[in-house]
Amino acid sequence: MAFKIGLLGLGTVGAGTAEILLNPEGRHPLLQDITIEQVGVKSLDKKRSIELPTEILTTDLEAIVTNPDIDIVVELIGGLEPARSLILKAIEHGKHVVTANKAVMARFAPEIYEAANKAKVYVLLEAAVGGGIPIVEPLKQSLGANRFENIIGIVNGTTNYILTQMTQNGVDFEEVLKEAQALGYAEADPTADVGGLDAADKISILASLAFGGKVKREDVYCEGITKITSSDISYAEKLGFVIKLLAIAHKLPQSEPEKLQLRVHPTFVPKSHPLANINGVNNAILVEGQPLGQVMFYGPGAGSGPTASAVVADIMNIVGVLYSNNKAEKLDPLLSCSPQNYCLVSPIEDVYTRFYTRFLCADVPGVIGHLGMAFGEHDVSLESVVQIGFQGELAEIVVVTHKVREGNFRSAIEEIQSLNAIKNIPSIIRVL
Amino acid sequence: MAFKIGLLGLGTVGAGTAEILLNPEGRHPLLQDITIEQVGVKSLDKKRSIELPTEILTTDLEAIVTNPDIDIVVELIGGLEPARSLILKAIEHGKHVVTANKAVMARFAPEIYEAANKAKVYVLLEAAVGGGIPIVEPLKQSLGANRFENIIGIVNGTTNYILTQMTQNGVDFEEVLKEAQALGYAEADPTADVGGLDAADKISILASLAFGGKVKREDVYCEGITKITSSDISYAEKLGFVIKLLAIAHKLPQSEPEKLQLRVHPTFVPKSHPLANINGVNNAILVEGQPLGQVMFYGPGAGSGPTASAVVADIMNIVGVLYSNNKAEKLDPLLSCSPQNYCLVSPIEDVYTRFYTRFLCADVPGVIGHLGMAFGEHDVSLESVVQIGFQGELAEIVVVTHKVREGNFRSAIEEIQSLNAIKNIPSIIRVL
Numbered sequence: 001m002a003f004k005i006g007l008l009g010l011g012t013v014g015a016g017t018a019e020i021l022l023n024p025e026g027r028h029p030l031l032q033d034i035t036i037e038q039v040g041v042k043s044l045d046k047k048r049s050i051e052l053p054t055e056i057l058t059t060d061l062e063a064i065v066t067n068p069d070i071d072i073v074v075e076l077i078g079g080l081e082p083a084r085s086l087i088l089k090a091i092e093h094g095k096h097v098v099t100a101n102k103a104v105m106a107r108f109a110p111e112i113y114e115a116a117n118k119a120k121v122y123v124l125l126e127a128a129v130g131g132g133i134p135i136v137e138p139l140k141q142s143l144g145a146n147r148f149e150n151i152i153g154i155v156n157g158t159t160n161y162i163l164t165q166m167t168q169n170g171v172d173f174e175e176v177l178k179e180a181q182a183l184g185y186a187e188a189d190p191t192a193d194v195g196g197l198d199a200a201d202k203i204s205i206l207a208s209l210a211f212g213g214k215v216k217r218e219d220v221y222c223e224g225i226t227k228i229t230s231s232d233i234s235y236a237e238k239l240g241f242v243i244k245l246l247a248i249a250h251k252l253p254q255s256e257p258e259k260l261q262l263r264v265h266p267t268f269v270p271k272s273h274p275l276a277n278i279n280g281v282n283n284a285i286l287v288e289g290q291p292l293g294q295v296m297f298y299g300p301g302a303g304s305g306p307t308a309s310a311v312v313a314d315i316m317n318i319v320g321v322l323y324s325n326n327k328a329e330k331l332d333p334l335l336s337c338s339p340q341n342y343c344l345v346s347p348i349e350d351v352y353t354r355f356y357t358r359f360l361c362a363d364v365p366g367v368i369g370h371l372g373m374a375f376g377e378h379d380v381s382l383e384s385v386v387q388i389g390f391q392g393e394l395a396e397i398v399v400v401t402h403k404v405r406e407g408n409f410r411s412a413i414e415e416i417q418s419l420n421a422i423k424n425i426p427s428i429i430r431v432l
Numbered sequence: 433m434a435f436k437i438g439l440l441g442l443g444t445v446g447a448g449t450a451e452i453l454l455n456p457e458g459r460h461p462l463l464q465d466i467t468i469e470q471v472g473v474k475s476l477d478k479k480r481s482i483e484l485p486t487e488i489l490t491t492d493l494e495a496i497v498t499n500p501d502i503d504i505v506v507e508l509i510g511g512l513e514p515a516r517s518l519i520l521k522a523i524e525h526g527k528h529v530v531t532a533n534k535a536v537m538a539r540f541a542p543e544i545y546e547a548a549n550k551a552k553v554y555v556l557l558e559a560a561v562g563g564g565i566p567i568v569e570p571l572k573q574s575l576g577a578n579r580f581e582n583i584i585g586i587v588n589g590t591t592n593y594i595l596t597q598m599t600q601n602g603v604d605f606e607e608v609l610k611e612a613q614a615l616g617y618a619e620a621d622p623t624a625d626v627g628g629l630d631a632a633d634k635i636s637i638l639a640s641l642a643f644g645g646k647v648k649r650e651d652v653y654c655e656g657i658t659k660i661t662s663s664d665i666s667y668a669e670k671l672g673f674v675i676k677l678l679a680i681a682h683k684l685p686q687s688e689p690e691k692l693q694l695r696v697h698p699t700f701v702p703k704s705h706p707l708a709n710i711n712g713v714n715n716a717i718l719v720e721g722q723p724l725g726q727v728m729f730y731g732p733g734a735g736s737g738p739t740a741s742a743v744v745a746d747i748m749n750i751v752g753v754l755y756s757n758n759k760a761e762k763l764d765p766l767l768s769c770s771p772q773n774y775c776l777v778s779p780i781e782d783v784y785t786r787f788y789t790r791f792l793c794a795d796v797p798g799v800i801g802h803l804g805m806a807f808g809e810h811d812v813s814l815e816s817v818v819q820i821g822f823q824g825e826l827a828e829i830v831v832v833t834h835k836v837r838e839g840n841f842r843s844a845i846e847e848i849q850s851l852n853a854i855k856n857i858p859s860i861i862r863v864l
Contacts, residue, residue, distance in 0.1 A: 016723060020577050028576030029644070030765050126574065132724045134566075134574035141573065141752075142558065142566035144460030145452050145744035212461070274730065277709055291448060291737025292564045296730040298706065305723025312577035320573075320766035325757040333462050334752035 003319045004037035006064040006095070008086060009076035010057075013100055013127070014039070015050045016308030017074065021315075022050070030316050033323070038064045040077075065090035072318055074311060075099040084108050091115045091123070096322075098314040100127035100307060106201035110214045113337045122321070122335055124314035129155060129202045130283045132306025133299040137317065139209045139287070141334050146289030148210040151249040152432075155202040157281035157301040158186045158193035159225050159245040163266075164279040166233050167242055173228060185281060195224035196245060196264040203247035206285070207262055211251060213343035215262065221348040223265035232358065232427050235388065235398055239356070241268040242276045243429065252346060259346045268356050268431040275432075349407030354383065354431035357401075357413070360394040360424040367421045368397065374419070378412035380404045394423055400431065435751045436469035438496040438527070440518060441508035442489075445532055445559070446471070447482045448740030449506065453747075454482070462748050465755070470496045472509075497522035504750055506743060507531040516540050523547045523555070528754075530746040532559035532739060538633035542646045545769045554753070554767055556746035561587060561634045562715045564738025565731040569749065571641045571719070573766050578721030580642040583681040584864075587634040589713035589733040590618045590625035591657050591677040595698075596711040598665050599674055605660060617713060627656035628677060628696040635679035638717070639694055643683060645775035647694065653780040655697035664790065664859045667820065667830055671788070673700040674708045675861065684778060691778045700788050700863040707864075781839030786815070786863035789833075789845070792826040792856040799853045800829065806851070810844035812836045826855055832863065 005021065007014055018039070024031035039052060040061040058064065065073050065086050073090035075097060077083050084104050090097050092115065099105065105112070105125050116123045126136045130153070154160050158180060165176040177194065180186035192198045200220040208215045225245050236243050243266050250261040269276045274296050278284040283301025288294050300306040321332060361367050368385055375382055381402045388396045401409065416422055437453065439446055450471070456463035471484060472493040490496065497505050497518050505522035507529060509515050516536050522529050524547065531537065537544070537557050548555045558568045562585070586592050590612060597608040609626065612618035624630045632652040640647045657677050668675050675698050682693040701708045706728050710716040715733025720726050732738040753764060793799050800817055807814055815832045822828060833841065848854055 020723065026579040028766075030576065133727050134570040137574050138566040138570055141749055142569050142745045143741065144462065144748050145741045147458040274709075277706075289741075291452065292741040293732045293735075293738055295565050295732070297727070298730065299727030300725045303725075306725055309575065309577045309721075309724040313574045316576050316766060317573055320764040321756075324753075324762040324764040330756040332752040332756040334460075334748060 001033050001323060003034050003071045003322060004069055005034060005315060006037055006067060006070040006073045007039040007076065008061055008064060008074065009078070010039055010041045010048065011076065012304040013307045013311060014076040015048065016304035017076065017311045018050050018052060020308055020312045028316060030319060034315060034319055037070050038067060040064045061086055062089065065095065066093050070095055071322065072096045072098060072315055074315065075101055076311065078103070080104055080107070087112055088115055091119050091121055094119055094121060096121045096318045097123045098311055098318070099123065099125050100311055102128040102198070102201040102205060106204045106217045109205070109208060110339060113339065117331065117336060117338055120331055122318050122331065124317060124335070125205070126314045127307045127310035129205055130285055130297065131299070131301040131303060132309045133283055133285065133297045133301065134313070135206070135285050135297050136209065137313070138297065139206065143287060143289065143292065144334065146292045148287070148289040149251055150288040151203070151206050151210050151285065152275065153203065153206065153247045153283065153285035154244055154275055154278050155247050155283050155285065155301065156193055156199040156245060157283060158190065160278065160283070161185050161281045162194070163225060163228070163243055163245065166228070166230060170230055170234070172230050173226065194226050196222045199245060199247040199264045203249050203262060203264060207249035207260060207343065208339055209337070210249065211260060211343055212339060213341055214339045215343050219262055219345040221263040225266050227427065228266055229427065232429060235358065236268055239400065240271055241431070242271060243267070244269045244275060246275070246432065257344055259344045261346050261351055263348065263351065266429055268429055270432065273432065349410065351406040352403050353406060354403050355401045355409055356427070356429045356431055357399045357425065358427040359397045359399065359422060360391060360426060361397060362421045362423060363393070363395040364421050367395070370419055370421065371397070371399065371416060374415045375401070375412045378408045378415070380409050380412045433465050433755060435466050435503045435754060436501055437466060437747065438469055438499060438502040438505045439471040439508065440493055440496060440506065441510070442471055442473045442480065443508065444736040445739045445743060446508040447480065448736035449508065449743045450482050450484060452740055452744045460748060462751060466747060466751055469502050470499060472496045493518055494521065497527065498525050502527055503754065504528045504530060504747055506747065507533055508743070510535070512536055512539070519544055520547055523551050523553055526551055526553060528553045528750045529555045530743055530750070531555065531557050532743055534560040534630070534633040534637060538636045538649045541637070541640060542771065545771065549763065549768060549770055552763055554750050554763065556749060556767070557637070558746045559739045559742035561637055562717055562729065563731070563733040563735060564741045565715055565717065565729045565733065566745070567638070567717050567729050568641065569745070570729065571638065575719060575721065575724065576766065578724045580719070580721040581683055582720040583635065583638050583642050583717065584707065585635065585638065585679045585715065585717035586676055586707055586710050587679050587715050587717065587733065588625055588631040588677060589715060590622065592710065592715070593617050593713045594626070595657060595660070595675055595677065598660070598662060602662055602666070604662050605658065626658050628654045631677060631679040631696045635681050635694060635696060639681035639692060639775065640771055641769070642681065643692060643775055644771060645773055646771045647775050651694055651777040653695040653697070657698050659859065660698055661858065664861060667790065668700055671832065672703055673863070674703060675699065676701045676707060678707070678864065689776055691776045693778050693783055695780060695783065698861055700861055702864065705864065781842065783838040784835050785838060786835050787833045787841055788859070788861045788863055789831045789857060790859040791829045791831070791854055792823060792858060793829060794853045794855060795822070795825070795827040796853055799827070802851050802853065803829070803831065803848060806847045807833070807844045810840045810847070812841050812844045
């Protein structure tokens with residue numbers, strides 16, 4: 001039996017995917033039954049690292065998604081359009097879809113799954129989160145017996161590389177960013193990565209899978225790493241933490257109806273925490289649930305080979321199902337997705353967390369007293385207040401709170417900002 | 433649609449499994465379609481933590497595996513017999529099988545898979561390795577695009593707990609073992625765990641999955657942790673290592689026909705290695721392949737809840753397939769297993785590895801010279817030779833070799849043992 005693939009895009013991941021499919025030896029035998037029927041590219045003239053018969057290349061992507069010979073369309077062009085329309089058209093024409101497109105799936109999953117369920121085809125997206133790390137299918141197929149409580153991930157390799165470099169070499173953000181751009185770890189316009197937007201796409205996908213509801217992408221609170229300074233990194237170190245950009249989906253206990261917290265922000269992570277040791281461009285996703293406890297998935301979060309490994313896994317999963325059962329009247333409910341209602345998301349003000357805050361203030365008596373009073377008035381209790389030293393004429397005070405309601409903390413900060421002695425609050429970072 | 437389970441065994445994992453199936457709220461909706469039809473127990477009178485209608489309990493396990501109403505038999509009684517026969521009989525009667533039985537699957541997988549493929553039923557075993565950690569299904573379904581090179585796992589929680597305690601508290605093996613037995617982390621007869629036999633069962637299962645061949649359990653070289661002393665732990669620490677019991681399946685590069693190394697032994701693991709930080713009863717499995725690179729799966733390797741999570745995952749996987757396709761003529765080749773030939777396993781003498789060795793010798797001049805000569809004659813080159821101190825009248829010398837052929841190293845050690853000055857070689861430990 002031969003199963004035919006239509007590949008949209010032959011960039012880094014597309015070429016990696018073709019490379020695997022063209023060289024099945026030594027891999028799972030099922031790969032020998034999979035052939036590349038057509039490949040959609042921007043330009044036919046471009047030099048490529050991979051040799052493909054020229055007659056299967058085309059610039060007509062529509063022709064691929066409507067080609068009656070093709071069983072599975074693999075969308076690797078990225079971006080919102082025409083990716084979304086091509087996916088929907090492929091579904092409409094009865095193709096199964098494999099995509100690595102986190103931007104599309106974070107925004108249009110409900111529309112896409114609805115169409116797919118109607119057409120009785122699968123849409124798989126292992127490569128959209130965590131690169132080569134199996135996380136999407138394990139969440140769907142291996143962990144479904146659990147009541148999920150937390151998904152906490154380092155899901156953006158660029159920012160993890162930058163924070164790791166800042167931590168290990170004491171270098172400032174801007175400098176590491178330039179270096180990361182030179183190495184190809186960060187894009188020319190790094191906003192999606194360093195602003196946390198990419199991580200927010202990914203956590204909304206994982207949250208939807210784990211909690212079985214639709215997630216509105218705009219419900220994810222999102223803060224990037226651009227304001228993290230080497231001072232913060234070094235205070236974190238002294239206090240027993242490392243700073244990581246975490247993407248968090250947390251189910252509020254005893255919420256009725258069920259409510260989630262969805263947020264992406266730099267976080268003080270205790271050095272003993274499993275996520276604290278995830279360095280460089282690696283990703284890791286921690287899943288907590290009952291009765292499972294805590295499991296963690298770790299590996300390369302990006303790159304041609306790892307991401308292609310995930311893309312081909314999805315292709316094989318679909319081919320495995322088709323092989324045993326080409327004309328099923330129902331989809332396998334573990335491989336398909338039918339999120340029903342939108343998840344209720346609790347506002348960031350209702351998050352309970354610890355905060356690290358750094359203040360620059362005039363070196364006058366009573367400042368710490370004023371700070372403590374203002375926090376106390378808003379029910380923010382403090383774990384530690386330390387005057388660390390001076391930046392020029394200003395005293396630098398670092399405060400770590402106990403677990404407090406974020407709304408209360410914000411009110412306290414607002415009041416503190418109006419204090420005469422407080423000149424600046426350069427850093428507010430949540431603590432895991 | 434309701435799918436009916438026959439549960440063999442209502443011990444720790446059996447009770448955990450029933451607990452999940454009886455309380456589907458907040459878990460994957462598919463669980464609502466699964467009911468427990470019968471439960472096989474040793475005694476009907478025993479007090480149990482879980483409430484089940486007495487009419488579904490039976491001591492007649494045969495009646496369960498032949499019950500025409502049952503779709504899936506879940507074998508959780510452990511041990512070789514009657515587990516093996518019951519699994520085979522269930523298959524013969526057209527039941528799908530879920531098992532947590534590593535001992536049976538490490539020894540009888542070829543027979544069981546052959547019967548299952550003939551009867552067109554699935555035999556899933558996620559819970560047999562790594563407790564709650566998804567590793568079996570990810571290997572089968574998520575990583576199949578890769579050419580596997582290494583599976584390296586900490587797959588036995590008991591020994592990892594003991595080694596962690598020895599490392600963190602400087603306590604000797606015997607003392608920690610007693611403590612672990614008191615806590616229920618080690619069994620009264622701890623041989624299977626501390627002797628490495630349990631880990632050997634598990635690595636033979638994983639190797640068979642990753643490398644697609646049958647594995648003879650007796651081909652796994654196996655050394656336990658009973659000889660590890662607190663001296664070794666403290667030398668490891670000084671040299672930048674921690675000692676872990678690793679289970680390793682390694683494909684020899686450029687071997688034709690393909691050859692594997694399969695081995696379980698205590699190992700010096702560099703502190704910076706991802707497996708070095710896996711502590712306590714936790715397990716972790718590192719998978720290396722091309723083009724993936726390295727991924728690691730981490731979590732609770734045992735316990736009622738985590739293991740039950742894996743058991744129910746397998747049940748759900750089968751139910752998902754049955755739901756969409758009750759009368760498939762072929763099995764999904766990703767969910768089923770059809771290992772063809774036996775894997776060729778290279779003898780331990782042909783392993784290339786580094787060695788840490790500790791010698792006790794008379795404090796006479798020239799000992800280090802004699803050691804160095806003997807190693808050199810057998811092509812064993814040394815990375816470091818350090819005289820650490822004294823134990824009584826004897827000098828303690830620690831040698832770390834470069835990567836050498838184990839056969840050569842063994843010949844050198846044999847020669848060294850015959851040297852007059854060498855009184856004892858208390859420790860030989862491989863280095864990762």
